[in-house]
Amino acid sequence: MQAKPSRTTFRNRLDEMITALRDDIVTGRLKSGEFIPSLMQLSKQFQLSINSVQKGLDQLAAESLIERIPRVGIRVKDSTRHSTVSLSFGYYPSLMEDVDLQHLIAAFQEEHPHIRIQPVPLQYENYYDVTSNYLYNEMLDVLTINHINFNQYEDRHTDIREVFEPIKPAAGIYPYLSPPFMRDKTQYVQPIVFSPVILCYNQQHFEQRQADEPPLEWTWQEFMACLDRLGRDESRLAFYFYPATLNRWPIFLLQSGVEFKRNKTGKMNLAAPQIMDSIQTCNELIQRQNMFQILLSENDVNVEELFSQQRISVMMTTYFNMNRLRRASFPFDIAPLPYVHTPKTLLITIGMAINRRSKQKAAAQVFIDYLTSYRSQLHIRKTTYSIPALQRAAEWHGEELGYRPSRYNIYRDISHTYALLSDLNLNPHEIEELLNAMNMYWMGMENKEATLSRLATI
Template identity: 55%
Template sequence: MQSKPSRTTFRDRLEEMVHSLRTEIVTGKWQGGDFLPSIQQLGKQYALSINSVQKGLDQLVAESLIERLPRIGIRIKERTEHAVITITIGYYPSLNSDADFTSLIELFQIKYPHIHVQTIPLQYENYYETTSYYLNNEIVDVLAINQINFQQYVEQHDNLGEIFEPISAASSIYPYLPSLFQQNNQLYAQPFIFSPVILCYNKKQLQEQQMPEPSHDWTWAQFMVFIHELERKDPTKLAFYFYPATNNRWPIFLLQSGINFQNDKSERADFSDSAVIDSIQTCYDLIHRHNLFSNLLMSENDINVEQLFAEQKVSIMMTTYFNLNKTQHIDFPFDIAPLPYVHTPRTLLLSIGFAANRKSKQKEAAKAFISFMASYEAMLHVRQRTYSIPAHMQAAEWEGEERAYRPQQFELYRQISHTFASLSDLHLKQDESKQLLNIMNRYWMGIEEKETLIARLKNDLGVY
């Protein structure tokens, strides 16, 4: 007797078919050597088109649960061929707060009981050296990788297809994300979560001081007038705080210069151009407007910006949706706003994706893991339980009852997507980036004058 689909949407019917067949195979209802019903029968049973059934069966083939025999049918593989296997995931520990990663792994293993997941934490420091060793020695099957670490691999390898398994972009992801993980137009990491760099402000403190909320179109000069007035009214707090000496912050000011940085060295923009100097000077002015602020920023240890914000010692901070996850315990209202700009509105687009090791012996299981992490189910979990933005558009834009406080302007990222830029837009190699930061740091710390800064930008970086 034909069973009716228990859910009504196409996506749910497809997931129901795959889940039901997978469960029946793993639990032994279907034995090795048995043949599944025909594609046409499965289509009628689950109210799916032939192409949709094929797509679902492709997933089970990838999991090594079934095999296609041309002109014969679809056969269940012997249990010894789909016994429990283990894959190892190299991940950033921050994913536990950024994406509730531990719970996602549990959901994956419920759906894929024949795949056991092990995890290895990765550190941002020496990421490339460590992960290269893990990949080459087949220690990891899947690697979490952000756009900065991905560019390290691009810089070191002409053909990433020798390192990572080429993949296709998942459906329904935001169109500006794949380019962060591509080489020669080929995708090597599936986008998972993302965030622009933004402002976050304490609504209560601004209201108490009868100050307006940050504008969506301020320049940094206008913003500095605002924070000066805020600190005049309440000198016991820092009006604004950020940590500039990180690759997720200082490049923003250069991107906001409006200079078109070119790949071709002969056409490269002049880093001593007045617009670039304006950007470096803006960062200098933000740092030096308060001596305590200056000393904190130039120290060796990064003071936790979000911690100071949570303690209400800072009224406005430069942060990300990722780092907002550290504020979930606070008991005062806050909201977000776009970054002010120097000459051109720009902000950094940050993202984390998953890549499969080309040398993995469990490649199909690794692909199944990445596919699950890109699924609507996993992405919706991220949206409902964190402030991080899922790469899946439909999940990110889900509307329903919120589990906890959410900023009123949470969907700001959709309004400012035209301002997104990446570190790769500067076309700086890793050693050049470090050299540039060193030059700027010497100026920001007051060790060198502006004239020396300009001379070093011209001579040390070899720009034209």
């Protein structure tokens, strides 16, 4: 015999019905003067009795959202009070180019005139400090967030539910994108776009030096032999990357093959030989770079600028940053990262989260649904190099609007190598200590033995 549904279950269904109808009215999906489904239809859809449906509609009528027309039905009330919703949207400025965000916002507002998007740019630097203030003071309703920033919130809050509203997961998203944003089977961030860290190379430079095209799997030692083939040229560097960012140096540690697990006392062996191999490999790549060029390039954007000027033959980058190359006058292509002991690369996912304190959660969810729709995701695929989170859109085949690397779909072949910064299992203080130790070694201020000793104390 089946257990009788509890009163809580009925209350949840009733709340679901009220919320769904309210959201449809406020966001404009149900327009003024339009009739809502009948009592019988609502009863069947939400598995409620007619009396329960009536009670829910009484609440919406009390909010001046609907009105009963005798012997006709119930329609949305014509009221300017709920005609427009203002949605404060915090975004990474790079997304203006990386997903053609301005176009997507304009298209959304044309389709949803009841929701006005108020964009608020958010810098990567001091992201947590700025956004936490905005969220707490209800200055943001919805915002873009990556996995690293999401972990910052987890590190500083005992309960992520105090910050972000649970998200209604979108269907058809690549399965490996959502789990990093889930806690206790609840999702808090909806992935929009993603990218692994990859290599990008100038095909003309390879042809001029008669160097083979990069393979799908190779070691850093094999890569450095390829760089030797490219030769030295005063006018350009064979390879360049900016190591001191969280999207670069951790890759070498992840490629060590070490399982970053703590023992019973909470300690981790960061002085393992494989980890030192990774640090030395990174150091060898750094030493191959001209110091003057390093001073010229203070961040990843400038790396792409140097590459577009053909002053670099190969660079470590992402699909996002390749958007800076759309006006390049030469053919370029991409390759997977070489590895130290184990093939690994960082997965960078950018998604959307809703402020738990927001009074416009329904409109925020509508905006997120729009950005993950096939229409929006296909626009990202066609007009940018960024990879849409929606698999169907990402794997679209058709006539390209402009130049696209022939190996664009290589991200599918290397998905088994995707890793996250959180896989290092280190807290922010430990990460800072680790980077300091590596910097001392890379700058030649400490030798291998001193570095191992320092690593053992972390």
